[in-house]
Structure formats: structure tokens, C-alpha cells
Amino acid sequence: MSVDPLEAVVARRGDEALETLAGLRATDPPTTGGRVLSYVYDSGVSALDDLAVRAAGLAHGVNGLDPTVFGSVARIHGGIVRRVRTILGGDSGGAGTDGNGGNGGNGGESDDDEVYGVVTSGGTESCVLASLAAREVSGRAPGSGGSIVAPVTAHAAFRKAAHVLGMRFVGVEVDPATGRAAAEDLLAAVDGDTCMVVCSAPSYPTGVIDPVEQVAAGLEARHDPRIGLHVDACLGGLVLPFWPGGVGEAWDLRVPRVTSISADLHKYGFAPKGTSVLLSRGRARHRASWFATVDWPGYPVVNPTLSGSKPLEPSAAAWAVLEALGDDGQRELVARTARATSRLVEGLSAIEGLKVVDSDPGPLIAVVADVSAGEDRVVHPHRWADECGRRGIAVQAQPAYRQQRGSLSSSSHLTITPVTERLTGEILGVARGAADAVRGMPAPAPPAEFADVLDALGSGALSPGDLLALPEDDVHELVAGVSSGASDETGGGMAPLLAAIERLPAEVGARLVRAYLAAVME
């Protein structure tokens, strides 16, 4: 029995690679511990993280492309779908709790109201697939129109969906002070071209839960069942149902006119990245976003999601975490989240020059400048965010958003998770210190590299079209210096870049941030 010499070689090089990886990871912000208040959702229960890693290990190597070969895929995905469907009120109204969920249902009688589901790689994919299903159900071929009507505060994933699916995104303006969309404004935007209306529960930038029941009632009155009503609960789907005291009006599948809903396991399901669920009412809508073909010389292709080959690891981990937590565990984690949220809202509200935006119950906090404090006492939320970051607490800056009804203010965003409860005191200490450090400072200026461009745009010497026509290499030159961070007056923060985004036409801003990220990756 000879030992393959390659075994020893790859073991040695592999150890070196792991050491390098550990070194690289040490330079990242910590994904656990609660000091990063966006991107990561930390249960604070280390046994759950260990469990996720072990479950992923057991799923290693499986190709989720074909559940007829790898039966575990159907069982794991079905388990996730059934659990999330129950949490989101999809079992009532004739749907059997023993249905097969994502596996195709239990056959027999009419299943128009039965809720089916598919496990996707994340919220964006769930939103894109919901949009695709809406386009298909409405009978529109690619390139023949179809629009998605949504508050401007809906996640950018729907703009992306419209972009990749050849649909139109119709953004409905919100009240600039409250971030709230009125149901009548959303309904007024619905026309013969509309395939789908989107409500968020809640919206990521504002924490607002859109008026799902009112929109549902308005759509009901139109008598066109082909128009979808999608609830984007990517963020809220596994936290709002457990929020202490509830959140008020119904927003999930208990509202009969809701046709689909998305919920991310890799947010408040406390699973590693790579798992979300899209639930759809009725077999037709559920299957409308699948792709199938036998028109090629290879194996018959059936893809319920955008990928072909796909890992079982993330969904196996998500499933194991769901099983381990159960309703009681989930409720306890959400209760910790809710306590942390109210403590932080209270503490942040007391900081002079900052204002917490009033929102619905839920784990998101948006902070804006309190202009009533006066110019010399106001705290700019982006300067504050950068300063918090320098002090070890990462919050996320969000640019002002222009609309005709008046702009949504520059803000900073905090996502609160169960672990946050352990360090509300530390976070508030940093928040106060950071506010003291930047109070009375003027709004941040764009990076010096952009000064010429902004001047030229301002004077009309350059049009947005001229900028969009620039060769990619020129755009690269423009942002390369910025992404190196060398010129940043505030020492590595995001505030100057956001200041530039706020001043530029949106298409130009998009081109610059694309070049910025590309330069970082190059």
C-alpha cells in the first residue's frame, strides 16, 4: 500500500495557506462580538457558530444541483421551507402543515393558496427570483416591459432585478421626514405595466414597515391576481415574528393578497452567509421563476434558482441552526435584540446634535443630524460614523437620497443583534465620545480628487453624459487615489466618498463606486 506523495505535499502547503488565511482574517473587522453594527448578525451563542461549522462540514461536497441524486438536499431545503413558512403565517388558509413545501406539495385538490418555497443563496437572489416570477406570471416575455412598483426605500436588489430582467423599477417617493411610503401613492403608481408591488418589512435604510395590509386591500380592489405583492422580509422575516409585543399590523402571509415573501436565514436566522428563502403562494408562481431545458445535448436542466451547481453547506448550516434554536430559542435571541435596541435608541437620542429617526418596532436604528441643535452643535452622521469606527465600533453611513418631495437626510445605520445587549454601555460610550469629537464640524467635503469633476459639473462645463462616456481607464484614474485613502482629510473614513455620492447624479455616482470597488479588488 503506497501512500500518494501528493498527500504530504498538499498537507504542508495547505497548512501554510491556512496560516496565511488566519493572518488575513485577523485584519478583518470581527464578525462576532457585536462591534460591527451592519453586515453581520451575531447570536452571541458560540455553540450556534460551532454547530453551523460542523453542519457545513457534514454537507461538504454535495452538489445541490440535483436533489434526485443527493436526496439530502430535498430534505434539508424542505425542512427550511416548512419552518420559515410556519413562522411567516403560510400554513393557514387551507395549507397543510404536512405539505412538502419546496418539494412540490402533496398533490390532490386545488393548491392555489398553498405556499411553496425555494432556498436561495441570499436576499438579492430571492428578490430577483420573486421579480422574475412576477414577470412570468404576468405573461410578459423578456424585453416586453413589465415594472416593479416599490417605495424608493425598497432594497436595491429590486433595482438590480429590474436591471437584469429587463423590467422597469418605479420608485415611489416617501415622506422625507419619516421615510414612510403611503399605500395610496404606491397604488397610484400601479398601471397596466405593473407586474409586482413591493413592500418591505422592514426597509433596510429606514427600519420602516410598509403598509402591507392597505396595499393588499387596494390591489384586491383591482381584481388582477397576476399583479404580485411581494413582501421583502429579508431582514425582518425571522426577527419581527418574535418581537416582544408584536409589531402592529399584519405584514406576512397571513395577509391573503401577499403573493410572495423573502426571508434571509443569514440575517436573523443566525446562519452563515449564503441562505435565504423565497416563499410563493400557489404552485404557478412558485414554479414560474424556475429554469428548465432539455434543448441541449447534456443532462436535463432544472434550476429552481439562478445557480447551477450549488453548495449544500450554507443551507445545511442554516437548517441545523433553525433546528437547534426552535421557537423558544429564537424568541429569546429576539428578546435580547429588542432590549439592546431600546437601550441604544434611548442612549443615542440623548446625544446632543444627533437624532434617532422614529421607526417601527424592529432591530434597525437610523441616526440623522439634529439640525435643531444649531450649526455649532450639530453632529454630522457620517463624521460620527467614521469617528465611531476609529474608536472600534463600526456603524454604516448612508448617503442622503434626493427626491422631488424633499431629500432623505444623510444618516447612519445600526443593525442590532442579540450579542449587542452585552455591550450597549460600551457602544454608547463610543457614540458619545465620537459625537463630542465631531460636534459643530461642517458637513464632510468630497475627496480632493473629485474637486475638478464636481466643479465642472456644477458650472456645466461637463454634463453627466460626458462623465458616463469617459473610458473606464479614465474613471479608474479618477478614483484610484481615493481608494488608496491617502488623500482623505479625515484619515480613512467613508464620509468624503459619501459626500461625493450625495453631490453627483446617481448614474455617475454608481459608475464611480463601481470603479472604487474594482480598484480595491485589483
Ligand SMILES: *Cc1c(COP(=O)(O)O)cnc(C)c1O
Ligand atoms: C439584506 C437585504 C436584502 C438583500 O439581501 P442580501 O442577502 O444582502 O443579498 C434585501 N432586502 C432587505 C430588506 C435586506 O435587508
